[in-house]
Amino acid sequence: MSAHSGPILMMGFRRHGGSSVVDAGQPILEVRDLVVRYGSQTAVDGLSFSIQRGEIFGLLGPNGAGKTTTLSVIEGLRKPDSGSVSVDGAKFAHASLAVRAKLGVQLQASSFQSELTIEQLTRLYAGLYGLDLPRRALRERLADVGLGQEADKPFKKLSGGQQQRFSLMVATIHDPPILLLDEPTSGLDPQSRRQLWDRIEGSRGKGGSILLTTHSMEEAQAVCDRVAIIDHGRLQALGAPRELVAMHRDDPRVLAVARGDVTLEDVFIGLTGSAIRD
Numbered sequence: 001m002s003a004h005s006g007p008i009l010m011m012g013f014r015r016h017g018g019s020s021v022v023d024a025g026q027p028i029l030e031v032r033d034l035v036v037r038y039g040s041q042t043a044v045d046g047l048s049f050s051i052q053r054g055e056i057f058g059l060l061g062p063n064g065a066g067k068t069t070t071l072s073v074i075e076g077l078r079k080p081d082s083g084s085v086s087v088d089g090a091k092f093a094h095a096s097l098a099v100r101a102k103l104g105v106q107l108q109a110s111s112f113q114s115e116l117t118i119e120q121l122t123r124l125y126a127g128l129y130g131l132d133l134p135r136r137a138l139r140e141r142l143a144d145v146g147l148g149q150e151a152d153k154p155f156k157k158l159s160g161g162q163q164q165r166f167s168l169m170v171a172t173i174h175d176p177p178i179l180l181l182d183e184p185t186s187g188l189d190p191q192s193r194r195q196l197w198d199r200i201e202g203s204r205g206k207g208g209s210i211l212l213t214t215h216s217m218e219e220a221q222a223v224c225d226r227v228a229i230i231d232h233g234r235l236q237a238l239g240a241p242r243e244l245v246a247m248h249r250d251d252p253r254v255l256a257v258a259r260g261d262v263t264l265e266d267v268f269i270g271l272t273g274s275a276i277r278d
C-alpha cells in the first residue's frame with residue numbers, strides 16, 4: 001500500500017482492540033445512490049457509502065443482499081442502472097487507466113493461467129501495472145506471503161489457501177491505495193486467516209484503505225473500522241461495530257435473537273431477519 005499525502009486527522013474511529021487514524025479529507029471511494037437491476041429484479045437499490053483513506057470498511061449482508069454486485073460495479077465490471085462510483089474524486093465511469101490502477105482487486109483462482117509458475121505469474125501481473133521487478137524482488141513478494149519456497153510451482157499445484165494468498169499478493173503488487181476483497185478469508189485455516197488480518201491491519205498503518213465483504217461477524221469486529229449492513233440492496237445500518245451494538249442493543253428485533261450480551265451478529269440478524277435466503 002502506498003503512503004498518501006495530505007493531512008491526517010484523528011477522526012476518533014475506535015476499533016476493537018485499539019484506535020486507528022483515518023484521513024478526514026476527500027474519500028478514497030464514494031458510492032452514491034447506486035442502483036443495479038438484473039431484469040425486473042433490483043439487486044442494489046439506492047446504496048450510498050464512502051470510505052476514507054486508511055479505513056478498513058466491511059460490507060455485510062445476508063446471501064443475495066447485493067454485496068458482490070456492488071463490488072462488481074466498483075471494479076468497473078458492471079455498469080449501474082443509475083448512481084455513481086468515484087475513486088479519489090474521479091467518477092469511475094470516465095476513469096483513466098491511472099484511476100483504475102488505484103484499485104487492487106483480488107482475482108478468483110480461475111482467472112490465473114494455471115500452468116504458469118507463480119513466479120512467472122507474478123512477473124506477468126507486475127508487468128501489466130508497468131512494474132519491472134528484478135527476480136529478487138519478485139521472490140521477496142512471494143516470500144512475503146509465505147510462498148518463497150513455491151516460486152517454481154505452477155499455480156494449479158498450490159493448495160486453496162496458497163492460491164488465495166498468492167491472489168492477494170498480486171492484487172497489491174502495485175501498492176493500490178484501495179483494495180477490494182470479496183470474502184477474503186473464506187476457506188482459510190485459522191492460521192492463514194489471522195495472518196491475513198495482520199496484513200489487512202498493516203495496510204492501514206501505511207494509509208491504505210480496504211473494502212471487504214465477509215459473512216464473519218468476528219472478522220468484521222476484529223478488523224473493520226466501520227461496517228455497512230445491507231439487505232435487499234439497501235443500507236440498513238452504518239457505523240463502527242461497537243457503535244452499531246450500542247445503537248441497537250435495545251431494539252426488540254435484536255433482543256429477540258441475542259443469547260446473552262448483544263453482539264454485532266445479533267444486530268446483523270435482528271436488522272436483516274432470521275430467515276435463510278436463497
Ligand SMILES: Nc1ncnc2c1ncn2[C@@H]1O[C@H](COP(=O)(O)OP(=O)(O)OP(=O)(O)O)[C@@H](O)[C@H]1O
Nearest residue numbers: 038041042043061062063064065066067068069070
Ligand atoms: N448475473 C446475475 N443475473 C441475475 N441475477 C443476479 C446475478 N448476479 C446476482 N444476481 C441476483 O442479485 C441479487 C444480489 O446478488 P449478489 O451476488 O450481489 O449478493 P451477495 O450479497 O454478494 O450474496 P452472497 O453473500 O450470497 O455472495 C441476488 O438476488 C442474486 O440472485
